[in-house]
Amino acid sequence: MSGPTQITDKRVERSKAKVLAETYRQLVQSGIAGVSIDEISRISGISKTTIYRHWPSRSALLIDACSRLGGAPVAPDTGGLRSDARALLSHLAHQLRTANWSSVYPSIIDAAERDAEICAMQAALHKAFMAPFEAVIERAKAKGEIPRDRVTSDIVALLAGPFFFRRWFAKEEMDDHFIDAVIDAAIR
Amino acid sequence: MSGPTQITDKRVERSKAKVLAETYRQLVQSGIAGVSIDEISRISGISKTTIYRHWPSRSALLIDACSRLGGAPVAPDTGGLRSDARALLSHLAHQLRTANWSSVYPSIIDAAERDAEICAMQAALHKAFMAPFEAVIERAKAKGEIPRDRVTSDIVALLAGPFFFRRWFAKEEMDDHFIDAVIDAAIR
DNA sequence: TTCTTATGCTACGCTACGGTAGCGTACTGT
DNA sequence: ACAGTACGCTACCGTAGCGTAGCATAAGAA
Numbered sequence: 001m002s003g004p005t006q007i008t009d010k011r012v013e014r015s016k017a018k019v020l021a022e023t024y025r026q027l028v029q030s031g032i033a034g035v036s037i038d039e040i041s042r043i044s045g046i047s048k049t050t051i052y053r054h055w056p057s058r059s060a061l062l063i064d065a066c067s068r069l070g071g072a073p074v075a076p077d078t079g080g081l082r083s084d085a086r087a088l089l090s091h092l093a094h095q096l097r098t099a100n101w102s103s104v105y106p107s108i109i110d111a112a113e114r115d116a117e118i119c120a121m122q123a124a125l126h127k128a129f130m131a132p133f134e135a136v137i138e139r140a141k142a143k144g145e146i147p148r149d150r151v152t153s154d155i156v157a158l159l160a161g162p163f164f165f166r167r168w169f170a171k172e173e174m175d176d177h178f179i180d181a182v183i184d185a186a187i188r
Numbered sequence: 189m190s191g192p193t194q195i196t197d198k199r200v201e202r203s204k205a206k207v208l209a210e211t212y213r214q215l216v217q218s219g220i221a222g223v224s225i226d227e228i229s230r231i232s233g234i235s236k237t238t239i240y241r242h243w244p245s246r247s248a249l250l251i252d253a254c255s256r257l258g259g260a261p262v263a264p265d266t267g268g269l270r271s272d273a274r275a276l277l278s279h280l281a282h283q284l285r286t287a288n289w290s291s292v293y294p295s296i297i298d299a300a301e302r303d304a305e306i307c308a309m310q311a312a313l314h315k316a317f318m319a320p321f322e323a324v325i326e327r328a329k330a331k332g333e334i335p336r337d338r339v340t341s342d343i344v345a346l347l348a349g350p351f352f353f354r355r356w357f358a359k360e361e362m363d364d365h366f367i368d369a370v371i372d373a374a375i376r
Numbered sequence: 377t378t379c380t381t382a383t384g385c386t387a388c389g390c391t392a393c394g395g396t397a398g399c400g401t402a403c404t405g406t
Numbered sequence: 407a408c409a410g411t412a413c414g415c416t417a418c419c420g421t422a423g424c425g426t427a428g429c430a431t432a433a434g435a436a
Contacts, residue, residue: 050382182346237415383433
């Protein structure tokens with residue numbers, strides 16, 4: 001639409017970057033509730049007044065920072081549905097174990113329960129996150145590896161659901177055996 | 189161990205009950221982070237000093253209140269694994285849509301990420317919650333409806349995971365068609 | 377160089393919260 | 407009836423947080 005919204009002034013870029021970096025740090029360490037403007041200012045070295053010059057409120061900063069959590073999604077193409085799924089789930093399990101966002105996400109989910117803006121942000125985040133899953137499944141449908149009448153979002157839930165469940169609710173391991181069990185169940 | 193810890197004084201019982209009731213209300217409405225001792229006192233009519241006479245800290249009150257969230261679990265026994273599973277999942281879907289705890293749970297999950305005591309409480313809550321699932325699966329194994337070498341906790345994750353996923357992450361419907369799809373996948 | 381603009385600084389105001397102390401009163405169990 | 411005790415009330419303390427105002431200064435753009 002509007003392109004890169006030309007920011008010419010280096011000072012603005014530097015300030016924003018520093019603030020976002022420190023916001024991200026606090027987000028990962030303490031969740032949404034633990035993010036404090038005063039502390040961002042203190043640690044990043046950017047004055048609080050400057051922060052409020054770039055974001056109208058704490059909420060706006062939080063939403064901006066959270067929106068940048070998702071990395072560029074990649075849909076594997078290994079030649080077959082099962083191996084694609086294994087790649088997806090193996091990557092998901094690894095992310096859930098190690099990635100920074102996996103400790104932030106529950107606080108986003110919680111906040112989304114009561115805040116419309118955060119809810120919208122979470123929806124966008126989730127969509128981007130699940131895109132590779134949908135891509136792989138659609139491709140398999142096109143190739144006839146899955147019957148067309150199976151609902152894509154059902155399969156996504158069958159594949160990803162058990163992992164989210166284990167990471168945050170059951171708190172159990174997600175090893176190769178589990179990955180195979182999930183694939184066997186979801187793709188029969 | 190110690191039995192019902194005999195509380196004779198009606199005043200204590202009344203105060204505690206009122207405080208817990210209001211704590212529960214705030215918990216459901218605003219999550220863990222939204223619970224305030226001042227407001228509990230204000231609305232319940234129980235003095236703040238009295239609250240601190242019964243609970244040493246805000247955390248203790250929160251953990252006490254959260255521990256009471258789970259209702260008495262019931263494992264269905266309809267005669268067959270598939271219909272048992274359908275009963276479990278149908279009940280789960282309904283709970284996730286309507287029960288009060290379903291709006292609180294994300295905040296517990298979030299807090300558990302950073303607080304050891306809340307983490308332990310969540311573990312107990314989760315265990316009680318999943319007990320009926322395990323019971324049904326174990327019974328099916330005993331009856332030979334499922335091969336014994338299938339891991340029980342894997343099946344629990346396959347059954348319940350997709351529902352948790354839909355309720356809080358994907359935010360999609362959980363209708364009868366979905367229930368059947370999950371059962372078909374988890375119990376083959 | 378000169379003009380513009382972003383920034384830093386200090387000092388606020390306001391609200392909310394957790395937790396405590398002291399004292400008088402009302403209730404409950406015996 | 408009486409003694410013990412749970413209770414309410416008021417007034418605190420200290421901390422933390424969001425958000426703003428005014429003014430001087432430094433850095434970038436032309």
